[in-house]
Amino acid sequence: MGGKVVTVTSGKGGVGKTTATANLGISLANLGKKVVVIDADIGLRNLDVIMGLENRIVYDLVDVVEGRAKLRQAMIKHKKFEDLFLIPAAQTRDKMAVSPKDMVELTDKLREDHDYVIIDSPAGIERGFRNALEPADEVLIVTNPEVSAVRDADRIIGLIEAADKGPGRLIINRLKTEMVNKGEMLSADDVFDILSLEIIGIIPEDESVLSASNSGVPVTLNEGSRAGMAFTNVARRITGEDVPFMNLEENPGFFKRLMRFLDGR
Amino acid sequence: MTSLLNRLFGRPRKGSGKTAKDRLRFVLQHDRINLPPERLEEMKRDILAVIVKYVVIDKDRVEIALEQRDRNHSKLVAQIPVVKQTVPPSPETIMDSHENNSDRPADETAGSVDEGKSADDDAEDAAATSDDGKGADEEEKENKN
Ligand SMILES: Nc1ncnc2c1ncn2[C@@H]1O[C@H](COP(=O)(O)OP(=O)(O)OP(=O)(O)O)[C@@H](O)[C@H]1O
Ligand SMILES: [Mg+2]
Numbered sequence: 133m134g135g136k137v138v139t140v141t142s143g144k145g146g147v148g149k150t151t152a153t154a155n156l157g158i159s160l161a162n163l164g165k166k167v168v169v170i171d172a173d174i175g176l177r178n179l180d181v182i183m184g185l186e187n188r189i190v191y192d193l194v195d196v197v198e199g200r201a202k203l204r205q206a207m208i209k210h211k212k213f214e215d216l217f218l219i220p221a222a223q224t225r226d227k228m229a230v231s232p233k234d235m236v237e238l239t240d241k242l243r244e245d246h247d248y249v250i251i252d253s254p255a256g257i258e259r260g261f262r263n264a265l266e267p268a269d270e271v272l273i274v275t276n277p278e279v280s281a282v283r284d285a286d287r288i289i290g291l292i293e294a295a296d297k298g299p300g301r302l303i304i305n306r307l308k309t310e311m312v313n314k315g316e317m318l319s320a321d322d323v324f325d326i327l328s329l330e331i332i333g334i335i336p337e338d339e340s341v342l343s344a345s346n347s348g349v350p351v352t353l354n355e356g357s358r359a360g361m362a363f364t365n366v367a368r369r370i371t372g373e374d375v376p377f378m379n380l381e382e383n384p385g386f387f388k389r390l391m392r393f394l395d396g397r
Numbered sequence: 398m399t400s401l402l403n404r405l406f407g408r409p410r411k412g413s414g415k416t417a418k419d420r421l422r423f424v425l426q427h428d429r430i431n432l433p434p435e436r437l438e439e440m441k442r443d444i445l446a447v448i449v450k451y452v453v454i455d456k457d458r459v460e461i462a463l464e465q466r467d468r469n470h471s472k473l474v475a476q477i478p479v480v481k482q483t484v485p486p487s488p489e490t491i492m493d494s495h496e497n498n499s500d501r502p503a504d505e506t507a508g509s510v511d512e513g514k515s516a517d518d519d520a521e522d523a524a525a526t527s528d529d530g531k532g533a534d535e536e537e538k539e540n541k542n
Contacts, residue, residue, distance in 0.1 A: 279420055282421055283421060318421075319414065322414065
């Protein structure tokens with residue numbers, strides 16, 4: 133069956149699906165994989181700007197589905213990676229323009245000569261989510277350490293299981309270590325306790341994510357970015373590599389805490 | 398001092414993070430079985446209304462809780478202490494009996510009664526669970542000792 137289809141979803145909006153999709157696409161390409169990322173958020177096209185490819189768009193997903201363009205024509209090659217492509221969402225159509233079956237057909241073609249097809253799902257549990265879920269071999273659920281985001285993640289996890297696409301893995305995005313240490317934020321362990329789903333990544337809150345979206349150069353391409361490193365680790369875990377979780381100082385060891393205490397911090 | 402211990406041994410137990418976790422647990426319990434808190438209370442009242450048609454229960458010690466291991470394993474766990482009773486009471490006495498005997502469910506009563514009591518005494522004791530029976534029961538015991 134060739135390549136693997138990975139769907140990035142969340143339930144709640146604005147938790148970081150598009151950011152995650154862009155960064156995973158780039159990280160996987162950086163690892164030498166052949167990758168296509170698909171923006172399934174029809175009507176709210178975003179992935180193109182996050183990846184800095186907005187001015188290259190001619191055709192989009194709906195053009196392909198409705199036969200106005202060949203698949204190849206809608207695949208925009210990344211500036212930096214030979215084997216990374218974006219299929220943008222249509223901006224002026226709605227989600228009903230594409231069906232889950234269309235998505236399966238499309239991704240089946242893409243699988244033939246790519247290692248990974250990553251789908252950026254829209255928020256919500258309606259058609260757009262169904263479109264993104266149907267072709268998935270693996271589902272990544274993005275959430276923030278926050279009550280409403282985790283609640284919506286739970287709902288979406290239930291739907292993913294009901295559709296036989298489970299269990300899925302979790303990306304906990306925008307974790308603030310300092311706040312967790314003060315007891316003022318849910319920790320990754322808390323989220324795990326509640327959702328009982330494997331965690332594939334913990335991404336720290338990182339200002340460089342904003343600068344990255346300003347410039348259209350995802351954080352994974354920024355050597356110093358902690359969020360970028362965390363996304364790269366997720367990409368490696370997707371490929372099956374066993375990567376230890378990086379020290380987000382979320383749960384520092386006893387001596388570290390002792391030092392910090394003696395330091396008066 | 399607590400803050401010292403917290404700094405040394407991990408993150409604080411209090412704080413809004415803990416509150417967030419508790420609130421999430423609560424919300425998800427109801428989300429996952431699609432039964433909002435108010436409906437659950439309603440169901441509890443309905444369950445009890447059926448039970449009191451048959452036995453006298455110790456209303457104040459009733460516990461009906463929703464327990465959840467994970468998304469797919471929820472169960473209702475009920476502890477409904479039954480007050481020992483020989484003559485089926487009229488509906489009014491059911492309600493009345495709780496007020497006066499809330500601390501005496503059947504199992505405990507049985508424990509204190511068993512030793513050396515005749516079947517008749519036993520029956521009397523059980524009957525004593527309504528209203529002024531409590532006083533009679535205590536007198537009874539004093540007589541025996
Ligand atoms: N780790 C992070 N640190 C800081 N900011 C972040 C992080 N992840 C995401 N953001 C910011 O959060 C916002 C929402 O991110 P993004 O657009 O990826 O979410 P989304 O889930 O795709 O939203 P939507 O549901 O609208 O599609 C953006 O402004 C982004 O820059
Ligand atoms: Mg998005």
